[in-house]
Amino acid sequence: MPETQLVGVFSLFILMMIVGLELTPADFRRVLAEPATVVGGTLAQLVLLPLMTWALVALLDVPPVFGAGAILVAASPGAGMSNILTALARANTALSVTLTAVASLLSVVTLPALAALGIRLFLDDRVDVDVPIGPLMLQLSVALLLPIALGMWMRARRPDLAHRYAPRLQRWGIAGLVLLIVLAALFSEDERTQVDLSQLEIGFLAAALWTLAAMAIGWLVALALRLAPADRFTFLIEFSARNVAVASIVALTGLERLDLAFFGGVYVAIGYPLAGAAVVWRRRRAVVAQRTAGDRKR
Numbered sequence: 001m002p003e004t005q006l007v008g009v010f011s012l013f014i015l016m017m018i019v020g021l022e023l024t025p026a027d028f029r030r031v032l033a034e035p036a037t038v039v040g041g042t043l044a045q046l047v048l049l050p051l052m053t054w055a056l057v058a059l060l061d062v063p064p065v066f067g068a069g070a071i072l073v074a075a076s077p078g079a080g081m082s083n084i085l086t087a088l089a090r091a092n093t094a095l096s097v098t099l100t101a102v103a104s105l106l107s108v109v110t111l112p113a114l115a116a117l118g119i120r121l122f123l124d125d126r127v128d129v130d131v132p133i134g135p136l137m138l139q140l141s142v143a144l145l146l147p148i149a150l151g152m153w154m155r156a157r158r159p160d161l162a163h164r165y166a167p168r169l170q171r172w173g174i175a176g177l178v179l180l181i182v183l184a185a186l187f188s189e190d191e192r193t194q195v196d197l198s199q200l201e202i203g204f205l206a207a208a209l210w211t212l213a214a215m216a217i218g219w220l221v222a223l224a225l226r227l228a229p230a231d232r233f234t235f236l237i238e239f240s241a242r243n244v245a246v247a248s249i250v251a252l253t254g255l256e257r258l259d260l261a262f263f264g265g266v267y268v269a270i271g272y273p274l275a276g277a278a279v280v281w282r283r284r285r286a287v288v289a290q291r292t293a294g295d296r297k298r
Helices: 002-021 025-033 035-060 064-075 080-088 093-122 133-157 159-187 197-224 229-240 244-254 258-297
Strands: none
Touching: 002 133, 035 064, 035 093, 035 197, 035 229, 064 093, 064 197, 064 244, 064 258, 080 093, 080 229, 080 258, 093 133, 093 229, 093 244, 133 159, 197 229, 197 258, 229 258, 244 258
């Protein structure tokens, strides 16, 4: 319906503008300064996360609706939340922002392609979804590239306004996303949007295992790249904290399927708390290390 299309694009625009508020041209120059780290981390997300999702869907035999939703989550870029969690963990925030920015820009092309390929091949056409790659790429171009550029411009020209309005914009974006899902649920007459509540248990299990597997993949990729401990944790968070807003809006406005957003909702309830727990664990380790170093000096 036109209302959900409008609310969806607006919500994504606001949320991606927040990502732009965290970026500077220096973040993109790091891509040239650290090509192996950024390119390796980006390619690993694009290849390994969808493959892991396929393996998890096959292993748990989750309902096709959750499997398709999981593929959308895996194909989405990292979330702005990953930058916040990385900063709280005292890891490499600049690297996190760079990975998020590069993945967000590439998702204009990679998300439609991976979604179409994943739903068609990984799920054996058990979910009837026709991914309009061309229109979806155009929609994501407007909803991703433009707000990121606007956010970067505002940070460069009016940093005071950027600092003042970033929290408010985040609240507006999240409120718009919630409104979008409510509107879609209220006005949808498609029986495919109905999910058996008994299936939620396997959905929560799948979301928990997906998050833990994504963390492990991020850590192992960082090890393979011989990164420092702070960078390894950055990869752990970046791989596991996905931009559910992008996945949900693609499902609701691009594919017009409310049911494909359900896994994203389950993931938010499980994945972000798990990532937060990892941050708390790292901060506690950092405090213990500081105390130990202080005792040694004495």
